[in-house]
Amino acid sequence: MSRQATGRASIELFAGAGGLGIGLSQAGFEPRMVVEYNRWCCDTLRDNHGALADDESDPDAAWRVVEGDIRNVSFEQFEDKLDLVSGGPPCQPFSLGGRHRAFDDARDMFPQAVRAIRQARPRAFVFENVKGLTRASFMSYFEYVKLQLEHPELIAKDDEDWQDHLARLEQHHTAAKRDGLHYKVVTKLLNSANFGVPQRRERVLFVGFRDDVDAKWSFKEDGTHTQAALVWDQTFGDYWDRHEVPKKDRVLEGRSKLMAKRLSKDEMPESLPWRTTREAIIDLPDPEKAPKAAARIDNHRFQPGARVYPGHTGSYLDEPSKTLKAGVHGVPGGENMLRRADGSVRYFSTREAARIQTFPDDYRLHGAWSECMRQLGNAVPVELARVVGESVAKQLDEAA
Structure with a gap:
C-alpha cells in the first residue's frame, strides 16, 4: 500500500481491519502507531501495510502495529507531536442490535480514547461509532462522551459514578474561566451512501480541534450522492x-x-446517484456460478448456507447494500448477502464485502470467512473516511 508523505502525523486506535486508517492515509495522514487487540486484524494490517510489529527502534515508522490491550499502551511519547488521533472505540455496548448496557459495559473503550487525547495532546481527533449511540435512551451518555473529549484532563475520581462525573464536566464546561487542555467538538451522523459508498451505513463522528487551533470545521450530512x-x-x-x-x-x-x-x-x-451493489461488484465473477474464475481473486470464495428469514432478506443488487454487520454470535444472514432479481440469495464473498466497504482490491483480509466478515462489518468505509479526513486536513492546513 502506497503512502503519501505529507508530515501530518497521526496514531490510530482500535484500528480493526484498517478502513478508517486507509481513508485517513489517503487524505494525507501518516499513522506513527496503530493499536489493535484482535490478532486477525493485526495480521491483516501487517500484511497490507508493511507494518513493523511492536518495533520501538524506529519511532517514526508508519503503520507500526501494536497488538494488545490499549490499556497497557502509553501515548506520552507523542505529546504535542501529532496532527490527529483517530479510531473507533468498540461499539458493541451501543449497537441497536446489542444488549444496550452502555453505562456499565466493560467493553466501553471511550475512556481509553480520552486518555490517548490527554497524553498525546493532538491538534485534532476523529472518533467514530454506530448510530445506536445517538438513541434517546443514550442521550446523557452521548453527552458524557462528548464532554470527556472536550475536557480530557477532568478525569473521573476513584469510584466516582459516571453521572457524578458528568455533573462535574458540565460545571467545568460552563465555567467562565477554564484552564488546561480543551477541544472544540462537533458530532455528525453520516450515511455512507450519501458519500459514494455502495452501502446504507450510518456512523456517528466525533471531530475535535484543540482550542489553540483556529479551525472552523463543518460538514454537510447530505453529502454528494442521493x-x-x-x-x-x-x-x-x-x-x-x-x-x-x-x-x-x-x-x-x-x-x-x-x-x-x-x-x-x-x-x-x-446530485450524483447513490452507488448500487451491482456497480460495486459487477466485474467480479459470481463465486457460486463461476467458482474457478472466482478462485483466481483473493478473498473471493463462495460461502454456502445463506437463507432468507423474517427481517433478513438480503441486499437488492440495484440499491446500495444493507449495512454489513459483524454480528455478536456469528454473521447475521440478511445484512451480509445479496438478493438476485429471481429471489435467490447467497452470501457476499469477502472480496465483494470489501468492495462494498470501498477497500482497495489489493487489500487482503486474514482469517476464515466469518472472521473476515466480522472485520469488515466493524469497519468504516474507506471512502467515507477519506472524505472526512480531507475536510479535517484542510482545516489543519488553514490553521497552521
Whole structure:
C-alpha cells in the first residue's frame, strides 16, 4: 500500500481491519502507531501495510502495529507531536442490535480514547461509532462522551459514578474561566451512501480541534450522492441499459418505487446517484456460478448456507447494500448477502464485502470467512473516511 508523505502525523486506535486508517492515509495522514487487540486484524494490517510489529527502534515508522490491550499502551511519547488521533472505540455496548448496557459495559473503550487525547495532546481527533449511540435512551451518555473529549484532563475520581462525573464536566464546561487542555467538538451522523459508498451505513463522528487551533470545521450530512438521483437514473436515465440488465429484472423496490412516482423527467437531480451493489461488484465473477474464475481473486470464495428469514432478506443488487454487520454470535444472514432479481440469495464473498466497504482490491483480509466478515462489518468505509479526513486536513492546513 502506497503512502503519501505529507508530515501530518497521526496514531490510530482500535484500528480493526484498517478502513478508517486507509481513508485517513489517503487524505494525507501518516499513522506513527496503530493499536489493535484482535490478532486477525493485526495480521491483516501487517500484511497490507508493511507494518513493523511492536518495533520501538524506529519511532517514526508508519503503520507500526501494536497488538494488545490499549490499556497497557502509553501515548506520552507523542505529546504535542501529532496532527490527529483517530479510531473507533468498540461499539458493541451501543449497537441497536446489542444488549444496550452502555453505562456499565466493560467493553466501553471511550475512556481509553480520552486518555490517548490527554497524553498525546493532538491538534485534532476523529472518533467514530454506530448510530445506536445517538438513541434517546443514550442521550446523557452521548453527552458524557462528548464532554470527556472536550475536557480530557477532568478525569473521573476513584469510584466516582459516571453521572457524578458528568455533573462535574458540565460545571467545568460552563465555567467562565477554564484552564488546561480543551477541544472544540462537533458530532455528525453520516450515511455512507450519501458519500459514494455502495452501502446504507450510518456512523456517528466525533471531530475535535484543540482550542489553540483556529479551525472552523463543518460538514454537510447530505453529502454528494442521493437516492433521488439514483431513482431518476433508473426511471428516466440509462442505468439499466448501462449495466445490461434484462427488462424482466428492472425492478424498483420499496421506497424507490414510491419516489419514482414523484420525480419528473424534466427535473434531473443535480446530485450524483447513490452507488448500487451491482456497480460495486459487477466485474467480479459470481463465486457460486463461476467458482474457478472466482478462485483466481483473493478473498473471493463462495460461502454456502445463506437463507432468507423474517427481517433478513438480503441486499437488492440495484440499491446500495444493507449495512454489513459483524454480528455478536456469528454473521447475521440478511445484512451480509445479496438478493438476485429471481429471489435467490447467497452470501457476499469477502472480496465483494470489501468492495462494498470501498477497500482497495489489493487489500487482503486474514482469517476464515466469518472472521473476515466480522472485520469488515466493524469497519468504516474507506471512502467515507477519506472524505472526512480531507475536510479535517484542510482545516489543519488553514490553521497552521
